[in-house]
Amino acid sequence: MTAPGAAAAHPLFSINQMTVKQLGLPELVDACVESGVRHIGTWREPVQAYGVEKAAGLLRDAGLSVSTHCRGGFLTAIDGAERRAAVDDNKRAVDEAAVLGTDVLVLVSGGLPAGSRDLVAARERIADGIAELAPYAGERGVRLAIEPLHPMFASDRCAVSTLGQALDIAERFPAEQVGVCVDTYHVWWDEAAPAQIARAGATGRIASFQLADWVTPLPAGVLNGRGQLGDGAVDLALWWRYVEEAGYTGPVEVELFNDGLWEREGREVLRETVSRFAEVARAR
Amino acid sequence: MTAPGAAAAHPLFSINQMTVKQLGLPELVDACVESGVRHIGTWREPVQAYGVEKAAGLLRDAGLSVSTHCRGGFLTAIDGAERRAAVDDNKRAVDEAAVLGTDVLVLVSGGLPAGSRDLVAARERIADGIAELAPYAGERGVRLAIEPLHPMFASDRCAVSTLGQALDIAERFPAEQVGVCVDTYHVWWDEAAPAQIARAGATGRIASFQLADWVTPLPAGVLNGRGQLGDGAVDLALWWRYVEEAGYTGPVEVELFNDGLWEREGREVLRETVSRFAEVARAR
Numbered sequence: 424m425t426a427p428g429a430a431a432a433h434p435l436f437s438i439n440q441m442t443v444k445q446l447g448l449p450e451l452v453d454a455c456v457e458s459g460v461r462h463i464g465t466w467r468e469p470v471q472a473y474g475v476e477k478a479a480g481l482l483r484d485a486g487l488s489v490s491t492h493c494r495g496g497f498l499t500a501i502d503g504a505e506r507r508a509a510v511d512d513n514k515r516a517v518d519e520a521a522v523l524g525t526d527v528l529v530l531v532s533g534g535l536p537a538g539s540r541d542l543v544a545a546r547e548r549i550a551d552g553i554a555e556l557a558p559y560a561g562e563r564g565v566r567l568a569i570e571p572l573h574p575m576f577a578s579d580r581c582a583v584s585t586l587g588q589a590l591d592i593a594e595r596f597p598a599e600q601v602g603v604c605v606d607t608y609h610v611w612w613d614e615a616a617p618a619q620i621a622r623a624g625a626t627g628r629i630a631s632f633q634l635a636d637w638v639t640p641l642p643a644g645v646l647n648g649r650g651q652l653g654d655g656a657v658d659l660a661l662w663w664r665y666v667e668e669a670g671y672t673g674p675v676e677v678e679l680f681n682d683g684l685w686e687r688e689g690r691e692v693l694r695e696t697v698s699r700f701a702e703v704a705r706a707r
Numbered sequence: 708m709t710a711p712g713a714a715a716a717h718p719l720f721s722i723n724q725m726t727v728k729q730l731g732l733p734e735l736v737d738a739c740v741e742s743g744v745r746h747i748g749t750w751r752e753p754v755q756a757y758g759v760e761k762a763a764g765l766l767r768d769a770g771l772s773v774s775t776h777c778r779g780g781f782l783t784a785i786d787g788a789e790r791r792a793a794v795d796d797n798k799r800a801v802d803e804a805a806v807l808g809t810d811v812l813v814l815v816s817g818g819l820p821a822g823s824r825d826l827v828a829a830r831e832r833i834a835d836g837i838a839e840l841a842p843y844a845g846e847r848g849v850r851l852a853i854e855p856l857h858p859m860f861a862s863d864r865c866a867v868s869t870l871g872q873a874l875d876i877a878e879r880f881p882a883e884q885v886g887v888c889v890d891t892y893h894v895w896w897d898e899a900a901p902a903q904i905a906r907a908g909a910t911g912r913i914a915s916f917q918l919a920d921w922v923t924p925l926p927a928g929v930l931n932g933r934g935q936l937g938d939g940a941v942d943l944a945l946w947w948r949y950v951e952e953a954g955y956t957g958p959v960e961v962e963l964f965n966d967g968l969w970e971r972e973g974r975e976v977l978r979e980t981v982s983r984f985a986e987v988a989r990a991r
Contacts, residue, residue: 612862612868643927
């Protein structure tokens, strides 16, 4: 299944750093150059550990653009001090995105606080937090991308479960400040999602498009079960067509959390992902 | 957390056989009588193993009514012989339901066949299968209850992921032949579900209402992670109010697949469930 190392990556291919988290940032940059990869989605913790300015320089020198910075969010706390801390942390994430030269900060909005059973209220607190963050981000040339997560994450990770809900929040704000992130893994089951992609396109809200396949059985905790492109149930080429028809022409990021992929040699995983991506690109 | 054995179960409480599958049918019947339980949801395999006629007699003699028979469905095969076999098996399930004296057969509709990525086509095959089954069921006084399953089961278990989709299929058929099963575990995340419950009530389609709580982390395979009432994120009393306001007055079935509960003594689990149910009933 491994692609020949010589094949240059599709020009829209972006590798999310978590897909090959076994590679340190300099190794990842080398591997990207080797495979002709032009875009990378960065992740806060490893970038912070490496140094944000230093990472920005490394990526810039290698000619890599940053498609998104992942991730801010977790804005559902009820407690005032926790909410304040979350907003402040998100401002730091915006600052990081600006230093990295990307115009997209992906938000994983947050689930239910302990003891709460109210998803509607959680979504309102998410909107309140975004209201505080959006102008700050806009001033720094960064757009917040609300990512709906699969409903299986509604309680513990993200109360925004559909693209429709994400747009309902995003549309309260200027399009240059708040958009959405469309990830096939999270929306593929939703028959309303194609129309919501069209809505997002018409209002200029598609800030990011991410690919991952759906494979079963899901692992315990379900977080690290995202499938390599082509291994699962999602018609990835069809979803790519939906976002293209909605006017999205930006990088297409592959974000896989998968213990099996993480156990393998990182460069090999990158080459395989480049190859699988090319197959999806051809099929669309 | 165990309730005193003396407390009689709420008159609407129904115990799904799978919740205490560690109990054989005679033991379960004894435990129901002991706890004042009046309704039971039966499961095909253990009932078949015991003998359907014999089970019907045992339940009748104990004064237990059967709220639902679980489960038919799995109607998404593409292959003609497989489809024929599935329809035939569902007819046997209808026959079983009729012998057991229940008017509801719950359907878990089926996921994607191997190699398919088309949920829309899968749902059409489900509708086609139901078209064959509905008159057969209606003639025997049994209603098919389409159960939407949580979207995390879309690929491998049920392509019907929302109550709206279930009703879109059900409404193609007479209400006395096809309804829906509303299970809090599967719909709690869906902001459209309350309105769909009202729609289901207005058109006389609520054939069954089931309670289970949502707890995380989900176990590997995610099937057996349903939470004991009160342990999780679902406002169960609120959902019960929704179905009551929609006109549903039938038994309320507790269906938990949970390895932790199955490891415990079955009568104790039944008493605990009766007690938790009473708390939900009081809170509604």
